[in-house]
Amino acid sequence: MTTTTPATPSVPIATKDISTAEVAKRKLSSPWASLAAIVIAVLWTVPTFGLLVSSFRPERAIKTTGWWTFFSNPTLTLDNYKAVLDAEEGAGLGSYFINSIVITIPSVIIPLALATIAAYAFAWIKFPGRNILFLIIFALQVVPLQVTLIPLLTLYVDAGVANTFWTIWLSHAIFGLPLAIYLLHNFMRDIPASLLEAARVDGAGHVAIFFRVLLPLLRPALAAFGIFQFLWVWNDLLVGLVFGGGGDTIAPITVALANLTGTRGTAWHLLSAGAFVSIVVPVTIFLFLQRYFVRGLLAGSVKG
Amino acid sequence: MSSPESNAGKLALMLGAILLFCAVVGLILFLASLARGKRADRVTAYLYLAPTLIMLAVGLVYPGLRTIWESFFDAAGKAFIGFGNYETIFTSGDQLTVLGNTVLWVLVTPFVATGVGLLYAILVDKSRFENVAKALIFLPMAISFVGASIIWKFIYEYRPDQGNVKQIGLLNQLLVWVGGSPQQWLVNSPWNTLLLIVVMIWIQAGFAMTVLSAAIKAIPDDIVEAARLDGVTAWGMFRFVTLPAIRPAVVVVLTTIAIGMLKVFDIVRTMTGGQFNTSVIANEFYSQSFRSDNQGLGAALAVVLFLLVIPIVVYNIRQLRRSEAL
Incomplete structure (x- = not known):
C-alpha cells in the first residue's frame, strides 16, 4: 500500500528472526x-x-x-555493614537475617510439598467432589490476606503458638497454597496420560508413579513456584509485622528495616548497608535462577 | 538475645520443623498406599488433599468469614453497629482521602508501568545486549518493597536549604543544579503520593516488560513478514500487528498490577507511614487494626479491599482463559 518501502531485493537474508518489535524499532530511526x-x-x-x-x-x-x-x-x-549487623552498638540486623532464613525455607518447602500431592490428586485421581473442590481452591486465590490476619492471630494465640516461627510458617504456607496448587495442577495436566498408564500397567502405585514418573518432569514447575514463593516470603513485610512482633526473636529482616526507617530515618549509613544485606539474597537467587522465575511469573500472577 | 547459641537454636528448630513436616507427608503417602479395593483411589485422593483442605479451611475460609462478621461491630468488637464502619469509610474525610489515594495508585501505576515495560521490551528486542538490558529493568522485582522504599527515600532525601548544607538526595541535587530550591518531596500532598507511585512503577515495569516481551516473541514470523512486505510503517506495525497480537497479555499485565496496587502497603508504611495524606486502604487497615485498636473499622477496610479485588480478578481470569485459548 505505502510506497515508501526502500527496495529490499535480498529478502531471504535473515528474515527468519525478524519480529514486529524489531521492524518497529528499525524504523524508529x-x-x-x-x-x-x-x-x-x-x-x-x-x-x-x-x-x-x-x-x-x-x-x-x-x-x-x-x-x-x-x-x-x-x-x-565496611564500617556500615559492621555497624548494621552488630547487636551491641549497631542495629543488630544479623539475628533478623537469620530469622529471615529460618522463616523462608520451611515457608517454601511446606506449601510446595502439600500442593504437589494435592495437585496430583486433582490432576490424576477421579473422586467425588473433585471439580467443586478445585474450583473453590482456585477461587481462594482472590482472598487478600488482610482479610484473614486478625482471626488468624486470635487462633494462634488460642493455640498457644503466638510469637513462634510456626505462626509465620503456617501463614505463608496457607497463603501460598492456592496459587501453588493451581500452577502445579496445570503443569501436571500437560503430562501425557499414556506415561502414567504405562507405569500403572507395570503395577506401580500412586507413590511410585509420583516419585518415578512425575517428579522428574515436574522439576521446572516446582522450581518456578519455589523461587516465586521464596522471593515472596523473603520480601514480605505484612505477615512478618503482624505475627513476628517487634523484637529479634522471630521477626524477619524486612520488619527490622522498616522499623529502622521509622525510628532512625536519617541514619543513612545503617539504612543503606541494611538494605543491601536484605537485598543480596533474593537478587542472587534471581540472577542464578532467572529463567525459572520468569516462567513462574508468566504462569500465573493473581496471588492474593 | 542474638547470641550465636540462639541463632543455632533457631536453625535447629527449622530443621526439626522440616523433618516433622516430612514425616507427616510420608505418613500420608504411606497410609494412602495401604488403601485397597474399589474405593482405594477415593481414599488416596482425600488423604492427599486432607492437609491442604484443613489448612485452607482453618487459615483462609474461616478467618475470611470471621472478618466479614466482625466488620459489623464497633472498635472494641463488642457492640453490633450494622454498616456503621462502612459508613465511616465512605463518608469521613480521612477515609475518603485513603480511598482517593488508592484509586490513584490503581489507575496510574498499571498504565505507566505497562507503557514503560512495553516500550522497553520493543526497544531492546533482538538487540545485542537484550539479556543484560532486560535484567537491569527486571532486577527491582527481586528487591523487597521495603528495600525499594529505602532506595527511593534516599533519592527524595531533603536537607534544609541553608548556607553550607549540601543536598544528599539526588532529586533535590538535580533541582539545585538547575537553579531551583530543594523540596520536601514526601511531605507535600498530593505530589508525595505520586512520588510513592514512582517507586512502584520502578518495580512493576520489569514485570510488564517480561510478560510482554514473551508475548511479542510469540507473534508468528509469517504475519510480521507479510506486514513488512506490504511496507507497513513502524507505527502501523505496532498499531495493527504487534498490539492486537499481544492485547490479551497487555490486559493481564494491567489487571495483575492493578490488583497488587489495591493491596499496596509496604511502600506507604516504610516511606511516609501513611502521614501527609498518603495513606491507602491496606495501610489504613493495618493502622486501624494494630495501632488504633479499632478492630471493627480495620475489618471493614479489609472487606472493602476484598470487594474491590474480586471484579478485577474475575476479569483477569477471564482474559487469562481467553489468551490461553488462543
Whole structure:
C-alpha cells in the first residue's frame, strides 16, 4: 500500500528472526531508539547504584555530601555493614537475617510439598467432589490476606503458638497454597496420560508413579513456584509485622528495616548497608535462577 | 538475645520443623498406599488433599468469614453497629482521602508501568545486549518493597536549604543544579503520593516488560513478514500487528498490577507511614487494626479491599482463559 518501502531485493537474508518489535524499532530511526533504551536503563539502575555506593562510604561522608561526589573523592569502608549487623552498638540486623532464613525455607518447602500431592490428586485421581473442590481452591486465590490476619492471630494465640516461627510458617504456607496448587495442577495436566498408564500397567502405585514418573518432569514447575514463593516470603513485610512482633526473636529482616526507617530515618549509613544485606539474597537467587522465575511469573500472577 | 547459641537454636528448630513436616507427608503417602479395593483411589485422593483442605479451611475460609462478621461491630468488637464502619469509610474525610489515594495508585501505576515495560521490551528486542538490558529493568522485582522504599527515600532525601548544607538526595541535587530550591518531596500532598507511585512503577515495569516481551516473541514470523512486505510503517506495525497480537497479555499485565496496587502497603508504611495524606486502604487497615485498636473499622477496610479485588480478578481470569485459548 505505502510506497515508501526502500527496495529490499535480498529478502531471504535473515528474515527468519525478524519480529514486529524489531521492524518497529528499525524504523524508529535507530539512534533515538537506542537513546530511549539507555535513558530508561539508567533511570532504573541509578537509584540502586546510588544507595550501593553510599553503603560503602564513611558515615560522615554520607551525611554531608551526595554519593556522586564519591567519584572525585573515593573512600571505601565496611564500617556500615559492621555497624548494621552488630547487636551491641549497631542495629543488630544479623539475628533478623537469620530469622529471615529460618522463616523462608520451611515457608517454601511446606506449601510446595502439600500442593504437589494435592495437585496430583486433582490432576490424576477421579473422586467425588473433585471439580467443586478445585474450583473453590482456585477461587481462594482472590482472598487478600488482610482479610484473614486478625482471626488468624486470635487462633494462634488460642493455640498457644503466638510469637513462634510456626505462626509465620503456617501463614505463608496457607497463603501460598492456592496459587501453588493451581500452577502445579496445570503443569501436571500437560503430562501425557499414556506415561502414567504405562507405569500403572507395570503395577506401580500412586507413590511410585509420583516419585518415578512425575517428579522428574515436574522439576521446572516446582522450581518456578519455589523461587516465586521464596522471593515472596523473603520480601514480605505484612505477615512478618503482624505475627513476628517487634523484637529479634522471630521477626524477619524486612520488619527490622522498616522499623529502622521509622525510628532512625536519617541514619543513612545503617539504612543503606541494611538494605543491601536484605537485598543480596533474593537478587542472587534471581540472577542464578532467572529463567525459572520468569516462567513462574508468566504462569500465573493473581496471588492474593 | 542474638547470641550465636540462639541463632543455632533457631536453625535447629527449622530443621526439626522440616523433618516433622516430612514425616507427616510420608505418613500420608504411606497410609494412602495401604488403601485397597474399589474405593482405594477415593481414599488416596482425600488423604492427599486432607492437609491442604484443613489448612485452607482453618487459615483462609474461616478467618475470611470471621472478618466479614466482625466488620459489623464497633472498635472494641463488642457492640453490633450494622454498616456503621462502612459508613465511616465512605463518608469521613480521612477515609475518603485513603480511598482517593488508592484509586490513584490503581489507575496510574498499571498504565505507566505497562507503557514503560512495553516500550522497553520493543526497544531492546533482538538487540545485542537484550539479556543484560532486560535484567537491569527486571532486577527491582527481586528487591523487597521495603528495600525499594529505602532506595527511593534516599533519592527524595531533603536537607534544609541553608548556607553550607549540601543536598544528599539526588532529586533535590538535580533541582539545585538547575537553579531551583530543594523540596520536601514526601511531605507535600498530593505530589508525595505520586512520588510513592514512582517507586512502584520502578518495580512493576520489569514485570510488564517480561510478560510482554514473551508475548511479542510469540507473534508468528509469517504475519510480521507479510506486514513488512506490504511496507507497513513502524507505527502501523505496532498499531495493527504487534498490539492486537499481544492485547490479551497487555490486559493481564494491567489487571495483575492493578490488583497488587489495591493491596499496596509496604511502600506507604516504610516511606511516609501513611502521614501527609498518603495513606491507602491496606495501610489504613493495618493502622486501624494494630495501632488504633479499632478492630471493627480495620475489618471493614479489609472487606472493602476484598470487594474491590474480586471484579478485577474475575476479569483477569477471564482474559487469562481467553489468551490461553488462543
